[in-house]
Amino acid sequence: MAKNEPNKPEDEIEVAAAEPGADADVTVEAAAEPAAEPDWKAQFEGAQQKIAEAEAKRAEAERLAQARADELDRAQKESAKTRSAAVSAEMLAIDNAIANTEHERNDAKAAYKTAMEAGDFEAAAEAQAKLSEVAVKAQRIKEGKAELERRAEAAKVQADPLEQYVAQLSPQSAAWIRKHPETVSDTAKRDLLQRAHYKALGAGIRPDTDEYFQHMDVEMGYAQRQAAADDIDDDPPPARTPAAPAAPVSRGGAAQAPQPRGGNVVRLTAAQREIAAACGMTDAEYAKQLLAIQRENGATTH
Known part of the structure; x- marks a missing residue:
């Protein structure tokens, strides 16, 4: 007979006799090992660690996204600043050109007058042609100035986030936003603005109406609701103590008493x-x- 290995517990067994009158066989069954208790502490710590890792990843993703947004914003501002400086230089050059054409026009007019007084019709014709040339030149310069002013306004809009935002709005909405610039500069206010806008649409309120802007003032906290203002002086209704619900009914149909x-x-x-x-x-x-x-x-x- 082999010896048991040291320090190894023997299997527990359960001996059950057969039914009376049956053969005297004996059934031997090994007792089932007890189920291991789950390590709740380890599972909880593991879940906490996963939550912390997910939170760290989310925070890092938000940080990177904000950094990219800030970098893009800086690049746009630098680009707008450069364009604005270039536009200013061009505007100065155009103003000088306009002044020069005005001098040329005055000189041509004086030459025409002198030629006519002297009876020098050839010189008068030349002065008249010069006047026409200066007029065409001045018209082209004015058209260039108008285009440059349009570019200057666009550069101003790009340099100013507020103007960039209101450029896509109606005049009424743009005026309301300019009264509340924090709705553009503050992220939380901007999110609240969007929710208030869609809430108005859901309520069937048409944008750019007096009702719409009253709704926006209330939702953004710039004005109080009329109903709330009317109820300020009213006494609150007395508190009611909730009645105890019926006790649950047992299978026999009777309510269970405490x-x-x-x-x-x-x-x-x-x-x-x-x-x-x-x-x-x-x-x-x-x-x-x-x-x-x-x-x-x-x-x-x-």
Whole structure:
């Protein structure tokens, strides 16, 4: 017979006899090993670690996104600043060109007058041609100035986030936004603005109307709701104590009464505690009201 290995526990066995009258066989079964208890602490710590890692990844993604947005914003501002400087230089050159054409026009007019007074028709014709040339030149310069002014306005819009935002709005909405520039510069206010806008659309309020802007003022906190203002001086209605719900009905059809454990100690069932929690009541409040109801109905607790 082989010896047992040291420090190795022997298997527990259960011996069961066969039914009376049957053959005297004996059944030997190895006892089932007890199920291992789950390591709740390790599972909780593992879940906490996963949550912390996910939060760290989210925070890093937000940081990178904000950094990219800031870099893009800086690049746009630098580009707009460069364009603005270039436009300013071109505007100065055009103003000088306009001044020069004005001098040329005056000189041509003087030459034409002198030629006509002297009877020099050839010189007069030349002066008249010069006047026409200067007029065409001045017209082209003015058209160039108008285009440059348009570019200057576009550069101003790109340099100013507020103007860039309102450029795509109606005049009424742009005026309202200019009164509240924080709705563009502040991220939280901008999100609130979007929610207020879509809430107005959901309520059937047409944009750019007086009703729309009144709604926006209220939702953004710039004005109080009329109903709220009217109720400021009103006394609040008296608080009502919630009545205890009926006790859960057992399978036999009778309501389960709270089980007293001597004196004023009451034992509630699991179902009764769930009902108390659903009603926003503590176990003690629920039990007291149930006992009060039973006393009123003449119920006797055991």
